[in-house]
Amino acid sequence: xxxxxxxxxxxxxxxxxxxxxxxxxxxxxxxxxxxxxxxxxxxxxxxxxxxxxxxxxxxxxxxxxxxxxxxxxxxxxxxxxxxxxxxxxxxxxxxxxxxxxxxxxxxxxxxxxxxxxxxxxxxxxxxxxxxxxxxxxxxxxxxxxxxxxxxxxxxxxxxxxxxxxxxxxxxxxxxxxxxxxxxxxxxxxxxxxxxxxxxxxxxxxxxxxxxxxxxxxxxxxxxxxxxxxxxxxxxxxxxxxxxxxxxxxxxxxxxxxxxxxxxxxxxxxxxxxxxxxxxxxxxxxxxxxxxxxxxxxxxxxxxxxxxxxxxxxxxxxxxxxxxxxxxxxxxxxxxxxxxxxxxxxxxxxxxxxxxxxxxxxxxxxxxxxxxxxxxxxxxxxxxxxxxxxxxxxxxxxxxxxxxxxxxxxxxxxxxxxxxxxxxxxxxxxxxxxxxxxxxxxxxxxx
Amino acid sequence: xxxxxxxxxxxxxxxxxxxxxxxxxxxxxxxxxxxxxxxxxxxxxxxxxxxxxxxxxxxxxxxxxxxxxxxxxxxxxxxxxxxxxxxxxxxxxxxxxxxxxxxxxxxxxxxxxxxxxxxxxxxxxxxxxxxxxxxxxxxxxxxxxxxxxxxxxxxxxxxxxxxxxxxxxx
Numbered sequence: 001x002x003x004x005x006x007x008x009x010x011x012x013x014x015x016x017x018x019x020x021x022x023x024x025x026x027x028x029x030x031x032x033x034x035x036x037x038x039x040x041x042x043x044x045x046x047x048x049x050x051x052x053x054x055x056x057x058x059x060x061x062x063x064x065x066x067x068x069x070x071x072x073x074x075x076x077x078x079x080x081x082x083x084x085x086x087x088x089x090x091x092x093x094x095x096x097x098x099x100x101x102x103x104x105x106x107x108x109x110x111x112x113x114x115x116x117x118x119x120x121x122x123x124x125x126x127x128x129x130x131x132x133x134x135x136x137x138x139x140x141x142x143x144x145x146x147x148x149x150x151x152x153x154x155x156x157x158x159x160x161x162x163x164x165x166x167x168x169x170x171x172x173x174x175x176x177x178x179x180x181x182x183x184x185x186x187x188x189x190x191x192x193x194x195x196x197x198x199x200x201x202x203x204x205x206x207x208x209x210x211x212x213x214x215x216x217x218x219x220x221x222x223x224x225x226x227x228x229x230x231x232x233x234x235x236x237x238x239x240x241x242x243x244x245x246x247x248x249x250x251x252x253x254x255x256x257x258x259x260x261x262x263x264x265x266x267x268x269x270x271x272x273x274x275x276x277x278x279x280x281x282x283x284x285x286x287x288x289x290x291x292x293x294x295x296x297x298x299x300x301x302x303x304x305x306x307x308x309x310x311x312x313x314x315x316x317x318x319x320x321x322x323x324x325x326x327x328x329x330x331x332x333x334x335x336x337x338x339x340x341x342x343x344x345x346x347x348x349x350x351x352x353x354x355x356x357x358x359x360x361x362x363x364x365x366x367x368x369x370x371x372x373x374x375x376x377x378x379x380x381x382x383x384x385x386x387x388x389x390x391x392x393x394x395x396x397x398x399x400x401x402x403x404x405x406x407x408x409x410x411x412x413x414x415x416x417x418x419x420x421x422x423x424x425x426x427x428x429x430x431x432x433x434x435x436x437x438x439x440x441x442x443x444x445x446x
Numbered sequence: 447x448x449x450x451x452x453x454x455x456x457x458x459x460x461x462x463x464x465x466x467x468x469x470x471x472x473x474x475x476x477x478x479x480x481x482x483x484x485x486x487x488x489x490x491x492x493x494x495x496x497x498x499x500x501x502x503x504x505x506x507x508x509x510x511x512x513x514x515x516x517x518x519x520x521x522x523x524x525x526x527x528x529x530x531x532x533x534x535x536x537x538x539x540x541x542x543x544x545x546x547x548x549x550x551x552x553x554x555x556x557x558x559x560x561x562x563x564x565x566x567x568x569x570x571x572x573x574x575x576x577x578x579x580x581x582x583x584x585x586x587x588x589x590x591x592x593x594x595x596x597x598x599x600x601x602x603x604x605x606x607x608x609x610x611x612x613x614x615x616x
Contacts, residue, residue, distance in 0.1 A: 101544035101583040139491070139528050140540070140584060142597040175478040180487050181527030183582050197483035197518075199525040215480055260546040260587035267588050301545050301583075331587070333546050347548040355582065357525075 006267040006283065013038065015244070017232035018225070018254060019270040022112050028147050031154040034115040040160055042234035043122050047168040050234075052083065055127040059230060061238035063252040067105075068095055068186070068223030069299060069328040070405075071251075071317035074230075081128045081210040082218040089131035090217035092124045093195065096137040096144070096224050097179060097186040101301030101351060102333035105256040105268060106224035110137070110144035113228070114151035118174060120227030122160065123234055125172045128220045133174035136191055139181060148176050183355035187404045188221045189213075190357065201359045202404035229253055249274025249316040257315065259284035261334035262291055268331075274319070277311035280332060291336035295420065299328025301348050302409025304416035305341070325416060341421040342428055345414055346374035352410035360402035366393050367410055377428030384433035387425050391418055462503025464511065468492050472511050482512040486522050490529050499530035527581075535570045535577040537615040540594040543580045546587035550602065555591045556580075558605030562612075575615070 011020040021029045021037050034040070046055055060075025081090075094117065098106040109117060121133045137145055152174055155161050163171045177195055179185050185194045189203035192214050213219020232253075233241045242252040251273045257280045258268040264285030271280070277296065287293055295305045298315060304325030313319050320327040335344060353367035370393050376382045394415035397407040418425055471492050476485040489508045494500050500523055509516040523529050530538075541556050556567070559578055563571050570577040584592045584599065592601030595615060603611065 098585045099582045102546045102587050103583065104585045104587045107585045138585075140581065140594055143599075177478075177484075178488070178491070179526070180491060180529050181582070182525065194487070195484060196481070197479075197486040197514075197522060199521055258588065260590060261549045266590075297545070333549065333587070335549060339549060344545065344548065347543070348545055351544055351582070 006265070006269050011270070014236070014240075016254065016270045017236075017244075018109065018116070018228055018256060019113075021116075022108075026112060028111065028151075029113050029115065031115060031151070031158060034113075035158075038235065039115055040119055040155075042231040043119055043126075043160060044166065046123055046126055046234055047166065047170065050126075052127050052129050055123065055234070058238050059127065059233055062233045062241035063238075063250070064226065064229050064233060064241065065251050065317055066223055067225035067229070067255070067329070069100065069302070069326070071321075071327065074222060074226050077210065077222070078124070078127050078220060080208070081220055083129040087129075088217055089129050091214045091219045092121055092128055092130040092133045093191065093214065093219060093221045094121055094133065094135040094224060094227055095186060095188070095191060095221050096135050096141075097191060098141070098224070099138055099183045099186055100299075100329050101348070102260055102297060103258075103300050103329040103331045104260070105258060105329065105331060107141060107144060108256070108268060109224055109228050110141065111147050114144075114148045115155065116228045116231060117148070117224055118151055118155050118160070120230040121174055122165070122172060123230045124220060124222060124227055125174075126170070128218070130172065130218075130220065133172065134177050134195060134214075135174060136185070136195055137176060137178050138185070139179045141178075145176065145178055152176060182357070183351075184357045184404075184406060187406060190404065191221060192219060199357070201357050202406075204403060225256055245273035245316075248272050249314055250318065251316045255315070255330050258331040259334060260331065261296075262288050262336050262339075263334060264288045274314040274316045276313060277306075277315055277332060280315070281311060281334070284332075287334070287336060291338065293334055294337045294339065295335040295341065295417075297328075297333040297335075297413065298325055299330045299332075301333075301351060302326075302405070302412055303328040304412040305335075305420055306416075307420060325412065340378070341417045341424045342374060342378050345417040346371060346378050348413045349374055349410060352406065356406060360404075360407065362397055362401045363407035363410070366397055366407070369393065370397075370410075370414060377425055380428055380430050382425075382429040383431050383435070384429060386429060387418060387422065390414060390425075394418070462501050462507055464493070464504065464507040465496060468496060469511055472508065476512060483514045483518060485512055486514065486519050487526065487529075490519070490523055490526075494530060498536070499533050533570070533574075535575050537575060537596055538577045538579060540579050540581035540584070541567075542582070542584045542590070542592045542594075544583035546583065547591040550590035552591035555593075555603055555605055558608055562608050576612070 013020045056078045064074045065071040159166050161173045184190045185200045190200040194200040209219040244253050254270050255273045260266050293308050297303050298320050317327050349370045353371050356363045358364040373386050394411040397411040399408045472489040475488040476482050493504045505519050506516050509519045567578050586592045589601035
């Protein structure tokens with residue numbers, strides 16, 4: 001079970017649409033309680049008042065940006081789905097393969113409030129004319145699986161899923177699909193291959209999944225947190241959603257922000273989109289053991305390192321994007337002054353090397369090579385030119401060189417660590433290019 | 447060990463018999479999808495739940511049950527890290543080795559497990575009780591370093607807690 005959600009104040013439906021129902025004892029919100037607290041009201045409203053086009057327009061107007069890390073407008077994605085009388089109905093797939101290093105938000109939503117996700121999926125299914133939904137859940141989330149299975153059965157028994165949803169004449173159901181490991185399954189098209197029972201290699205785009213996805217039918221893939229935002233938008237409107245972030249951000253809504261690493265009070269908070277990193281770090285009680293913050297990742301292992309000065313920026317997709325990093329999942333990983341950037345980067349690249357599906361050469365061969373170089377630097381056995389070679393590799397792993405974003409994701413922390421902390425890497429070089437190494441000086445811990 | 451496989455037909459190999467309950471569970475999963483191949487990962491997990499790992503003979507048995515190619519089942523079985531194609535211990539200990547746990551000293555925890563159990567990562571204790579494996583970020587980074595034993599998440603775990611923690615896993 002995840003740690004309890006922490007509050008920066010009282011949680012209310014109007015201000016904390018994702019978490020206001022959650023219990024202090026972390027027990028799940030079951031169907032009866034969910035129905036008593038506006039639950040499934042958005043489905044009723046949508047079936048009565050919205051067409052699939054107008055529902056898509058509402059979500060588009062809210063500027064709900066994808067919470068899985070890419071930040072693409074959910075409404076825009078939905079508007080690009082092939083749908084119409086002559087197009088077969090396809091699939092809405094929830095990406096619940098939460099495996100991004102440093103990210104622990106979707107787990108909480110699924111374990112403790114599965115009906116909010118199901119309601120969001122029903123709405124997304126309606127807006128996209130989907131015939132079936134799948135929740136693609138990573139295999140290690142056993143508690144979330146049990147929580148979702150029970151909620152699906154309860155929702156189905158109460159008529160929210162299945163044929164003729166609540167007497168509307170509209171058929172829609174959801175099945176839980178659990179994975180069996182591999183980070184790459186979180187990549188949209190690899191996820192679709194995995195859902196089809198294949199190896200999780202990504203697919204070439206175009207065609208985009210909205211045109212031809214699972215089993216060749218129009219398929220929309222949205223993250224858990226993204227879908228959990230949809231009921232609130234339908235209940236209260238796009239303007240309300242935009243107002244949640246007020247002047248802090250042009251992106252609408254709230255965000256589940258979190259902090260991990262050596263802080264006094266690691267955890268998760270629902271805050272307005274655009275809250276600053278310094279505010280979030282303050283809620284996390286600051287660095288522990290008298291440590292000082294050296295660097296931080298804004299939203300997972302595939303985002304670029306930033307400096308303490310960047311903590312004053314609004315944590316939203318555009319603002320963090322301008323630094324050259326990405327907001328990603330919005331869960332901060334903090335690095336203390338006594339922790340080695342070379343070692344941490346080596347750890348990250350080992351992760352990406354192991355999790356590469358092997359489909360594209362730069363990723364399959366480049367990532368293990370970067371690990372080899374980083375290990376040498378970490379052991380104080382690097383040679384002249386190693387850093388420049390790593391920089392070259394970061395460029396060659398960048399966007400456009402491979403089928404999916406796995407390699408570009410791996411390049412981000414690598415390039416940014418060298419950019420901001422070059423001196424730490426230089427300390428690992430103890431011999432000129434081409435010469436045998438003489439006297440190793442480990443720099444694993446600074 | 448020999449495995450003979452013929453596409454699309456019933457195969458007898460290594461004396462493996464698919465348990466009737468598992469076969470029924472696989473067919474139930476199959477009903478969730480428009481095409482049978484989609485149930486192959488779940489089928490492997492069903493077999494693994496009973497046997498601890500996926501014996502060689504289970505691959506053609508699953509293929510036959512779902513009416514799909516043996517190579518497709520094996521291709522999937524060897525791709526996914528949580529499908530075990532070799533015997534593992536009664537309890538698999540998955541140690542998170544991703545960045546947040548790295549920053550909260552998972553390496554010391556991993557080394558303590560290696561010392562305590564007398565095996566390396568990827569190995570199984572001689573008594574068949576524990577297998578040690580690394581795993582991607584377990585999504586509980588506020589509790590790092592974290593581990594998963596069977597279906598139980600633990601964290602934060604310190605090296606000195608290991609003996610007591612493992613007592614619950616006979």
